[in-house]
Amino acid sequence: MLETRLDIARIRAARRMIDPVFLDSPLYRCEALEPVLGCAVSVKLETANPVRSFKGRGTELLAGLLTEEGRRAAVCASAGNLGQALAWSGRVRGLDVTVVASRSAPAAKLDRIRALGARLELVDGDFDMARERAAALARHDGIRLVEDSLDIETCEGAATIGLELVDSATPFDAVLIALGGGALATGVGHVLKTFAPGVEVICVQPAGAPAMTRSWRGRRVVTTETTDTIADGVAGRRPIPAVLDDLLVVADDAVLVEEASIIAGMRMLLDHAGLVVEPSAALGVAALLEDRARFADRHVVTIVCGGNVDMDAYRRWVLEP
Template sequence: MGDFGMARECAVRIAAERDIRLLEDSPDIGTCEGAATIGLELDCEFDAVLVALGGGAMATGVGYVVKTTRPGTEVICVQPERAPALTLSWRARRVVTTETADTIADGVAGRFPIQEVLDDLLVVADDATLVRESSIIAGMRLLLEHAGLVVEPSAALGVAAILEDRDRFAGRHVVTVICGNNVDAGSYRRWTG
């Protein structure tokens, strides 16, 4: 079984062989700009925004808009502790790769951060935190029970971060970006009960 890193290597090889343009999620500026529109939609006052962190397009796009329009707002990136490559890179201020990315949040399960994306993330992110698988599942359950939302694990990362560090967010106006419901129905039922 492979992962996104292996899939990317295969896509790069095929694109080169066939002389076609490879549109990659994070290194392509258009994907970051598209994600930035989420930041434009946040038309309210808030103290912090929690954004899922995988390849970095959504985090850098949203982070750029938030830091431009609300410079005092905290931008916090959230990644599963079992797929921590970009968070470890942000903390080390250099690219750190990992051997595995074994998480249910497969939408953010990268192992090979891209230097240019890290450079952008270092400008816009105030923090990068890791969350446990059990918290991701608890976040998915809460979103189903209280908001009627069926979400993929990656979409529940912000809720998971709040569950793991309630004191940090208590009394603050916090926004989390919840997007994506690309989840296998059987796995979802198993996780959420």
């Protein structure tokens, strides 16, 4: 395989550094989904941990590194999940964590960031505006800027999910991975292409936030002026060049799905799997719904990457007719 920034030895070592509460998340075949989707479906459930998303795997590595370096403070931009995870990992290690988020981020995520002891600064605009503000704070205060997907620890932490997949006894043909900044896709993809190159790595992004998918298809960074999706966790406008380079090596495909399919996927995960998930976590099911013929008679793993959703919005999307 061509080289990426990731390293298998470091990924294996990450397993020994990450709090076990984030490791060995459930992987199970969800037969109740299969009659509707027309294929065998296994769920990798990354919501059964204290921050209800996969992000804790990466922040455990980052917070440990910062502690080793003698750092006492860090700042990050977040759509909500990274901020919660960094706050959790930082609190355990005595780090002063500041999270910059959009004022429009789900209230449940913002409340949880505060509850975990981080300082929260809200900005007008979207995630990329928050990223600019976090960088400015880091420069002004002389503290470490944590950048999701660019910091290799976020990718290699997520890559431990890939190790768990290849170590499982479950044979599968494809993995559907939510695509935002790229940490999850590049991390899991790197491991799969190293140890299970026959498994198809398919990234899924909302049509309303297509920057990384367009960049992957064009093999160059493509930015967008705006985003328009309920999947706030993957709604970036400006892909990071180094992350795109990694993605080009490990991804077999990148697809876009419509908002209606995301909502249908959330509803299906509730009705058939008993799972309350945020929109980003339903992207894999949305892809299955939109292209049943492609996946017919195959065994597909979908990574349910987060469960931090504003319940008022969830009721409007999923529960109300």
